[in-house]
Amino acid sequence: MHALIFDFDGTILDTEKSEFQAWQEVYQAHGAELTLGYWLPFIGNNSIPFDPAGNLEQLVGQPLDKESIERWVDERKRSLNQSLQPLPGVLDYLEAAQAMGLKLAVASSSRRVWVEEHLERLGLLGYFQVIRTKEDVAMTKPDPALFLRAAEGLGVLPQETIVLEDSLNGVRAAKSAGAFTVAIPNALTQHLDLSQADLVLTRLDDLALWDLLRIARQKGGAGLLPVV
Known part of the structure; x- marks a missing residue:
């Protein structure tokens, strides 16, 4: 998986x-x-x-x-x-992942009510099989617990996951968990050095999900991902 x-x-x-x-x-x-x-x-x-x-x-x-x-x-x-919409590429990735049969999770240091409220407003809540938030762990990012709990909830190994992050603390947490880590800095986090990530994108829609899976396999990260 x-x-x-x-x-x-x-x-x-x-x-x-x-x-x-x-x-x-x-x-x-x-x-x-x-x-x-x-x-x-x-x-x-x-x-x-x-x-x-x-x-x-x-x-x-x-x-x-x-x-x-x-x-x-x-x-x-x-x-x-209330006026915010999903960042570029997010909906395309969710739809492509669903079509490919990929499992989907959210791992956030925020409160569950905050995350679920926005996902429901945007019509995205139903895409995710697992949501892990600060209430689910003793330590939030940069500790890897959130990503480990998300992988566990999906029934996969952390090494079988690709994590999409925007912050340095998130990148550190994902790498510590053993996930193939993609950094997509936003207007604020573009000022941080996110080179610890396996791949850095300017925007998520710069790279199709299919191509991301191919790159992850070529780089040896997420090595247990089968060809889809």
């Missing part, structure tokens, strides 16, 4: 850009700047403390109503995300 495992935020849907934009607006309203240098280490990584409101408080040098700020950010993110 063989399978594709998708990251969610920044790979299926560009929610990472929405969150960064929402926080940027808050920082600007307080006369401060939210830099990419501060933001990038947190992308795809829930294992380190993430407190942009606390960081803003330090920058402005006075106490802030952090709960109120975070509520505003959540509402702003929700508003921005």
